[in-house]
Amino acid sequence: MATQHSRAAARFMISPSVLLLLGWMLIPLGMTIYFSLLRYNLLMPGEHPFVGWENYSYFLSDPAFKTALINTLLLVVGVLIITVVGGVLLGLLLDQAMWGQGIVRILVIAPFFVMPTVSALVWKNMFMNPVNGLFAYAAKFLGLQPYDFLSQAPLMSIIGIVSWQWLPFATLILLTAMQSLDQEQLEAAEMDGAGPFSRFFYITVPHLSRAVTVVILIQTIFLLSIFAEILVTTNGGPGNASTNLTYLVYAESLLRFDVGTGSAGGVVAIVLANIVAIFLMRMIGKNLDA
Amino acid sequence: MGRITLDKVTKSFGEVQVIPPLDLTIDEGEFVVFVGPSGCGKSTLLRLIAGLEDITSGQIRIDRQDATHVPPAKRGLAMVFQSYALYPHMSVRKNIAFPLKMAKMDPAERDRRVDYAAKVLNLTDYMDRRPGQLSGGQRQRVAIGRAIVREPAAFLFDEPLSNLDAALRVNMRLEISELHNTLKTTMIYVTHDQVEAMTMADKIVVLHAGRIEQVGSPLELYHTPRNTFVAGFIGSPKMNLIEGPEAEKHDAHTIGIRPEHLDTSAESGLWEGRVGVSEHLGSDTFFHVHDTGLAEMLTVRASGEVALRHGDKIFLTPQMDKLHRFDAQGLRIA
Ligand SMILES: Nc1ncnc2c1ncn2[C@@H]1O[C@H](COP(=O)(O)OP(=O)(O)OP(=O)(O)O)[C@@H](O)[C@H]1O
Ligand SMILES: [Mg+2]
Numbered sequence A: 001m002a003t004q005h006s007r008a009a010a011r012f013m014i015s016p017s018v019l020l021l022l023g024w025m026l027i028p029l030g031m032t033i034y035f036s037l038l039r040y041n042l043l044m045p046g047e048h049p050f051v052g053w054e055n056y057s058y059f060l061s062d063p064a065f066k067t068a069l070i071n072t073l074l075l076v077v078g079v080l081i082i083t084v085v086g087g088v089l090l091g092l093l094l095d096q097a098m099w100g101q102g103i104v105r106i107l108v109i110a111p112f113f114v115m116p117t118v119s120a121l122v123w124k125n126m127f128m129n130p131v132n133g134l135f136a137y138a139a140k141f142l143g144l145q146p147y148d149f150l151s152q153a154p155l156m157s158i159i160g161i162v163s164w165q166w167l168p169f170a171t172l173i174l175l176t177a178m179q180s181l182d183q184e185q186l187e188a189a190e191m192d193g194a195g196p197f198s199r200f201f202y203i204t205v206p207h208l209s210r211a212v213t214v215v216i217l218i219q220t221i222f223l224l225s226i227f228a229e230i231l232v233t234t235n236g237g238p239g240n241a242s243t244n245l246t247y248l249v250y251a252e253s254l255l256r257f258d259v260g261t262g263s264a265g266g267v268v269a270i271v272l273a274n275i276v277a278i279f280l281m282r283m284i285g286k287n288l289d290a
Numbered sequence B: 001m002g003r004i005t006l007d008k009v010t011k012s013f014g015e016v017q018v019i020p021p022l023d024l025t026i027d028e029g030e031f032v033v034f035v036g037p038s039g040c041g042k043s044t045l046l047r048l049i050a051g052l053e054d055i056t057s058g059q060i061r062i063d064r065q066d067a068t069h070v071p072p073a074k075r076g077l078a079m080v081f082q083s084y085a086l087y088p089h090m091s092v093r094k095n096i097a098f099p100l101k102m103a104k105m106d107p108a109e110r111d112r113r114v115d116y117a118a119k120v121l122n123l124t125d126y127m128d129r130r131p132g133q134l135s136g137g138q139r140q141r142v143a144i145g146r147a148i149v150r151e152p153a154a155f156l157f158d159e160p161l162s163n164l165d166a167a168l169r170v171n172m173r174l175e176i177s178e179l180h181n182t183l184k185t186t187m188i189y190v191t192h193d194q195v196e197a198m199t200m201a202d203k204i205v206v207l208h209a210g211r212i213e214q215v216g217s218p219l220e221l222y223h224t225p226r227n228t229f230v231a232g233f234i235g236s237p238k239m240n241l242i243e244g245p246e247a248e249k250h251d252a253h254t255i256g257i258r259p260e261h262l263d264t265s266a267e268s269g270l271w272e273g274r275v276g277v278s279e280h281l282g283s284d285t286f287f288h289v290h291d292t293g294l295a296e297m298l299t300v301r302a303s304g305e306v307a308l309r310h311g312d313k314i315f316l317t318p319q320m321d322k323l324h325r326f327d328a329q330g331l332r333i334a
Helices: A004-036 A054-061 A063-095 A101-113 A116-127 A134-141 A154-179 A183-191 A196-223 A228-233 A245-255 A259-289 B042-050 B092-102 B107-120 B136-148 B166-183 B194-200 B218-223 B228-233
Strands: B004-013 B016-026 B031-035 B057-062 B077-080 B154-158 B186-191 B203-208 B211-216 B240-243 B254-257 B262-265 B271-280 B284-290 B298-303 B313-318 B324-326
Touching: A004 A259, A054 A063, A054 A259, A063 A101, A063 A154, A063 A196, A063 A245, A063 A259, A101 A154, A116 A134, A116 A154, A116 A228, A154 A196, A154 A228, A183 A196, A183 B077, A196 A259, A228 A245, A245 A259, B004 B042, B016 B042, B016 B057, B016 B211, B031 B042, B031 B194, B042 B077, B042 B154, B042 B186, B077 B136, B092 B107, B092 B136, B107 B136, B136 B166, B166 B186, B166 B194, B186 B194, B194 B218, B203 B218, B203 B228, B211 B218, B211 B228, B228 B240, B228 B254, B228 B324, B240 B298, B262 B298
Parallel strands: B031 B186, B031 B203, B077 B154, B154 B186
Antiparallel strands: B004 B016, B004 B057, B203 B211, B240 B254, B254 B324, B262 B313, B271 B284, B271 B313, B284 B298
């Protein structure tokens, strides 16, 4: 397969799919950038004059932008912390030999297979609803005032829902990493006088660092663009207390019909995501080399 | 310091008894080698002594104190694993210092001991490397270093040399023997290689299916194997075991003769056969003799080079005073 001829043939044959993929990516990106430079509002038909950076300055100076940026970071970081810590603990638990191990493992993985819209709706209506929800019921049973999660602590509630969805992923990756830890290392540490906590912090945690970086990288990519959970639960509210960047772009372009500002927001989101990606790649690179 | 006694120790994994009741005493400062075929329970026995496995019944005493239920860290023993079990994310220095750090030893004393171990083991130039950046022999030495710094009552080695190439194995064998002479600490060493056992041990324990077949010094086992298993296991090439009429002539069920105790001749001798494969080692020649009517094949060791070709006729005469006799149960007849 490595002769000149076969390589040329291979290039020729994959070119249609490469071109298709390029078009698939470049055309929407190009159109987004193009729209972001126009005054283009669907409520004002007629001309779409070129306005340069106006949409950008409008989007970036909007107070909602700052809130959305902070919310996005809180959402990503909050979910990462919960899933990584929870994943390590669950992984430790599932790594023990116990009765019904197979079933428990499947149950733990199950949330990952539930669609985001469905799981968010289930949480909203069956757990967090202040009248009919299970939590409200439990609170009333204990004689407490039911707590309206989605209006009192909207962002925290969404972090909770998203964490619930991503916990299985983190658990699965971390569990397999734990199972790949050489038992003799733990035994050697035991002989060396390390108790269970020292063994965990000096041997298991460093062993898990790679898996944790992988979890962080993959989850960040998906968490930056959380949308469905917000749409079906809080609609970004109350106010914009649970609006993240993705939702803000949606609100601009589809709720206010402002294609120009929405596109500018999309480009800003792309730039921010790439900055995050560069940082992550640095971190990963360091961790995966060692 | 360093006297270990096993008293009717047994070990079962579920229904399967891997170690039937076993008694053994290891004296202070001794170099004891557990040897036996694969799966005979050597590692299990070592792990029982280390405390990494719970014994099913019986008692382990270390320095006359009951250690049966003492956790591994408190037994004062250090173990070197077959896979080395170094901590991959720590430098060599940190690896060696780890047990001292766990013991919360004062840093100055810790550094002193680590530097001493590094000097003894020739590791001074590698202290800041990670285990992944070391060769197999160097890793082995780090693992030994980690054991030395604790100044344990006894060292436990589980096939520490089996991952090394032949030349390095000979070297490390010498280094470990040297270390034993320097430290004079009790060492228990597990191997399935009888050459390692013969060259290093003060005392060899031959194990077979969890039972002790014989305990003794290397030469004792060589000269007076207690049964046919030990006779066949100790010595290289293996002892020739002959059953049938020839053995009955000596009032035995089985007779054994080592390859080096067979005299050869081209003209006359007690047994006649035909030469098969020859292995020329330079200093010695091993050749296989077929068609003697005694056993499938006899192995003969002749010193120097012997000009015998495949298919040549050969006469063999055993040195009668070196003949071993065994009864129907395989036990030695005195
Ligand atoms: N955890 C375990 N559960 C069940 N059986 C075991 C376990 N560990 C060892 N065994 C059995 O105990 C027997 C002795 O095993 P052990 O590891 O001590 O052998 P060994 O003499 O060290 O062999 P080798 O030279 O191949 O390392 C084997 O038959 C093995 O199958
Ligand atoms: Mg073994």
